[in-house]
Every structure is written in C-alpha cells, then in structure tokens.
Amino acid sequence: MVRSLTQWTKTLSFPTRLSPNNKSAKEVSPTVTPSLSNNSLTASTVNNNKENNNTMNNNNNCSSMTEINQIYSDFESEKTIMSSVVYCIHHKEGCKWSDELRKLKGHLNTCKHDTLPCTSNCGAQIPKVLMEDHLLYTCPQRRTRCEFCSKEFTGHTLEDHVGNCGYEPLYCENKCGVKIQKRHLSQHKNSDCSKRLLPCRYCSKEFVADTLAIHHVKCPRVPINCPNRCDVNFLSRENLESHLKEECTISGCFFKEAGCRFKGSKYVLDKHLEENCQQHLQLICDVVNKQQNQITSLKSSISRLSLNYSGTLIWKISDFSSKIAEAKTKEGMELVSPPFYTSQYGYKLQASLFPYGNGTGEKTHISVYIKILPGEYDALLRWPFAHSVSFTLFDQTTCPDQACNIIESFIPDPTWKNFQRPSREPDSLGFGFPKFVSHEMLKKRYFMREDVMFIRVKVDPSKIVAV
Ligand SMILES: [Zn+2]
Ligand SMILES: [Zn+2]
Numbered sequence: 049m050v051r052s053l054t055q056w057t058k059t060l061s062f063p064t065r066l067s068p069n070n071k072s073a074k075e076v077s078p079t080v081t082p083s084l085s086n087n088s089l090t091a092s093t094v095n096n097n098k099e100n101n102n103t104m105n106n107n108n109n110c111s112s113m114t115e116i117n118q119i120y121s122d123f124e125s126e127k128t129i130m131s132s133v134v135y136c137i138h139h140k141e142g143c144k145w146s147d148e149l150r151k152l153k154g155h156l157n158t159c160k161h162d163t164l165p166c167t168s169n170c171g172a173q174i175p176k177v178l179m180e181d182h183l184l185y186t187c188p189q190r191r192t193r194c195e196f197c198s199k200e201f202t203g204h205t206l207e208d209h210v211g212n213c214g215y216e217p218l219y220c221e222n223k224c225g226v227k228i229q230k231r232h233l234s235q236h237k238n239s240d241c242s243k244r245l246l247p248c249r250y251c252s253k254e255f256v257a258d259t260l261a262i263h264h265v266k267c268p269r270v271p272i273n274c275p276n277r278c279d280v281n282f283l284s285r286e287n288l289e290s291h292l293k294e295e296c297t298i299s300g301c302f303f304k305e306a307g308c309r310f311k312g313s314k315y316v317l318d319k320h321l322e323e324n325c326q327q328h329l330q331l332i333c334d335v336v337n338k339q340q341n342q343i344t345s346l347k348s349s350i351s352r353l354s355l356n357y358s359g360t361l362i363w364k365i366s367d368f369s370s371k372i373a374e375a376k377t378k379e380g381m382e383l384v385s386p387p388f389y390t391s392q393y394g395y396k397l398q399a400s401l402f403p404y405g406n407g408t409g410e411k412t413h414i415s416v417y418i419k420i421l422p423g424e425y426d427a428l429l430r431w432p433f434a435h436s437v438s439f440t441l442f443d444q445t446t447c448p449d450q451a452c453n454i455i456e457s458f459i460p461d462p463t464w465k466n467f468q469r470p471s472r473e474p475d476s477l478g479f480g481f482p483k484f485v486s487h488e489m490l491k492k493r494y495f496m497r498e499d500v501m502f503i504r505v506k507v508d509p510s511k512i513v514a515v
C-alpha cells in the first residue's frame with residue numbers, strides 16, 4: 049500500500065502495542081523522518097526506547113505531538129501506519145531488510161548494522177542487544193577463569209587454553225573407564241591403563257593388560273618345570289609333550305628287579321635311593337629267600353630227573369686215594385651214593401661207603417651199606433623191605449672176560465628195624481658189609497684205575513621173601 053507521505057510531519061509517534069482491546073495503550077516514541085521510497089516508507093532514524101515508553105524523543109515537541117495525535121487519533125490509522133512497509137533504518141549502511149513497520153523493532157534486535165563497539169574495547173561491533181552476553185561470554189577482553197585449573201584468562205587467551213588445560217579431566221581413550229586429568233593421561237596410558245597393550249614377555253604377542261595374566265596360563269612359550277623334575281635346562285609349555293616322549297630321562301629304581309616300583313628322573317631317583325635303604329634291603333632279603341626256595345625246588349627237580357629207577361646203581365667213586373687219606377683223619381667219614389629207586393614206583397635206596405672202614409672193617413677195609421630212604425611211594429609198598437641186595441666191586445681190566453669182580457649180597461632179615469618203612473627223617477642206619485674189600489685187595493688187579501673205583505649196587509625183586 050502506498051501512502052502519500054507529504055501530509056506526514058517530520059516526527060511521528062505511535063503506540064508500541066496495537067491491541068484492539070487496549071484503547072488506552074501507552075505510546076512509544078519512535079521518531080521517524082519519513083521519506084518517499086517507491087511504494088514503501090523509509091524510516092531513516094528510529095530511536096527505539098523500550099524502557100521508557102512515555103518519554104518522548106528530543107525531537108518531539110508538544111505542538112507536533114498534538115498534530116500527530118490529531119492526525120492519527122484513531123486506531124485504524126495507527127494500524128495502517130504500522131502495516132506500512134519500510135526499510136531498516138540502516139538501509140543506507142547496507143541493510144537489505146524491509147518489512148512492515150511493526151516488525152522494525154524486532155529486526156533491530158538482530159540487525160548487524162544496529163551495533164555498538166564493544167565497551168571492553170575488544171574492537172568488535174556488537175548488536176546492542178547482545179552486548180551483555182558478549183561481555184560475559186564472548187568478548188576476547190573479558191576476564192575469566194579456567195574451570196579446571198582455575199587460572200585467570202582473558203576471553204582471548206582462554207580460547208587458546210581450552211583444550212590444552214592439563215587439569216581438564218578426560219576419559220581414557222582406551223575405554224578403560226578411567227577419567228583422569230589430561231596432564232596424567234599419557235602416563236596412565238603407558239603404565240597404568242588396564243586396557244593398554246602389553247607384549248607377552250614369553251611369546252611377544254600383544255595383549256590388553258588385564259588379559260595378560262589369563263594369557264600366561266595358556267601361553268605356549270611360558271617356561272615350566274618338567275613334572276619328572278629331570279635335568280632339562282629350559283622347557284616351554286609347548287615342548288612339554290615331546291620332551292616327555294623323547295627326552296625326559298625317567299628310569300626305574302635300581303631295585304626294580306627286587307620289586308621296587310619307583311620311577312623317576314635322575315634327581316628324584318637319587319633322593320629315593322637315599323631315603324629307602326631299609327626298604328630296599330628288605331626287598332633284597334625277600335628275593336634271596338625266594339631264590340633259596342627256588343634253588344631247593346630246582347635241586348629236587350634235577351635230582352628227580354636224574355633219578356635212577358632201574359634198581360641197579362653203578363656208583364663211580366673218583367679220587368679215591370685222597371678220600372681214603374681224608375677218612376684216615378676224619379673219623380666215621382662216609383661217602384653216600386646218589387639215591388635210586390628199585391623201580392619207577394618202588395623203594396628209594398642209597399648206598400654208603402666208608403673208605404677207611406667202619407665197625408669190624410675199620411682201618412683195614414672199605415665198608416659198604418645200603419640204606420632205605422623215605423620214598424614217594426612208600427605208602428603203596430609192602431613193608432618190611434625184602435628185596436635181595438648185592439654189591440659188586442668191578443675189576444676194570446681191559447679184558448672183560450678175565451675180570452674178577454668182588455660180589456657180596458644179602459637177603460634182608462624182616463625182623464631188622466632197618467627194613468621197616470623209614471620215617472621222614474633220614475635214617476643213618478644201613479645194612480651191609482663192614483669188611484667188603486680189604487685195603488690190600490684194593491691195590492690188586494684193576495679194582496682201582498686212575499684212582500677211580502666202580503661199585504654196582506643191585507636190588508633184585510625176584511628174590512622177595514614173603515613176610
Ligand atoms: Zn537492519
Ligand atoms: Zn568485546
């Protein structure tokens with residue numbers, strides 16, 4: 049709407065608020081010097097006094113006020129005026145704003161041309177409405193303190209300080225949850241942070257610090273002791289298995305054969321041997337006893353195997369001259385033959401010979417006897433023993449046809465105690481010939497040859513005497 053401005057006076061006055069409900073509204077005093085501008089009103093100067101609505105501008109006087117009041121006495125007119133489109137009062141200085149007059153005041157709050165130099169002399173042009181904020185918060189010349197270190201700064205130097213204050217608490221970038229003053233942060237990250245990376249000192253791989261202990265439990269390079277406590281110098285966990293399989297020197301106790309089941313490396317074994325002398329000695333004694341029994345049993349097995357079941361014994365007596373010499377000095381020295389059986393399940397017999405004689409043959413003859421030994425089958429045999437027994441001293445001549453053997457024989461007397469079933473205890477009693485062959489006779493013919501004599505003892509069951 050274009051309004052003719054020729055009828056306007058130099059200054060205008062109109063209410064600040066154009067509320068239809070408030071006819072006695074107070075008045076504001078923008079002083080406007082209107083000038084024609086195409087189809088809008090240009091307010092070249094406006095003194096916008098918010099706090100003092102009743103104060104008239106200095107340019108106003110009572111008479112002009114009266115005129116205006118007369119001219120715009122009705123609200124309609126005021127409303128119309130306030131709807132007039134005007135430029136910003138700083139139009140000439142470059143503000144491009146243009147809108148209804150009633151919005152001018154609002155615009156001036158933000159119009160960058162409606163500024164004052166900062167009252168702290170920082171050199172900035174500040175919109176008047178923002179001056180207070182500027183002085184408090186943004187003016188480089190303001191005095192302020194760092195909230196962290198409490199040092200005093202000007203606004204300008206604070207800007208440089210912010211972000212560099214060593215006292216500012218910051219969260220650790222490793223997300224360990226620690227909030228720490230910036231000046232301590234690097235030390236924290238290097239040596240305290242639970243989330244810092246640390247190399248495993250064994251395998252050199254990197255781990256978050258608080259998981260390193262868990263890693264050590266399984267790290268394959270961690271050195272460990274051989275469970276056998278062998279002398280290995282260095283053993284890592286990953287090598288244990290092969291060490292135990294291939295290298296570890298475990299040996300059994302030296303007394304293993306005696307029954308000690310201990311096994312261990314050299315070190316432990318030495319200790320074991322030291323501490324178990326008594327036990328080992330006991331084991332050895334047990335072994336000796338066991339072996340003694342074995343020897344006895346073997347002996348009886350061997351003698352059983354070599355037993356003669358034929359009823360005839362050829363008894364070879366070697367080194368006879370030394371035996372006779374021995375018998376001269378040892379009273380009652382008796383040689384005994386290997387035992388023999390009269391048949392496979394028959395009587396068990398043994399011959400004996402006194403080289404220097406016995407009884408009536410003492411010193412002059414060799415005496416021969418037969419003894420009945422306790423046998424395996426005595427319980428099944430007939431008693432007293434009744435087989436005829438003969439002793440033959442062989443003439444070892446090279447011509448058997450011309451041999452002249454000496455033979456003595458007897459048929460047992462059933463009343464004789466010697467022929468009753470023998471007890472388990474060996475019986476020293478025998479029956480035979482104290483004057484079998486004289487020492488003189490022995491020297492004759494070939495009864496002795498190369499100091500060896502042969503005596504045959506023959507038992508003949510066919511001559512059993514019925515009891
Ligand atoms: Zn403006
Ligand atoms: Zn300033």
Ligand SMILES: [Zn+2]
Nearest residue numbers: 194196197213
């Ligand atoms: Zn600070």
Ligand SMILES: [Zn+2]
Nearest residue numbers: 220222224241
């Ligand atoms: Zn941390």
Ligand SMILES: [Zn+2]
Nearest residue numbers: 248250251267
């Ligand atoms: Zn490791």
Ligand SMILES: [Zn+2]
Nearest residue numbers: 274276278296
């Ligand atoms: Zn080992």
Ligand SMILES: [Zn+2]
Nearest residue numbers: 301303308310
């Ligand atoms: Zn042992």
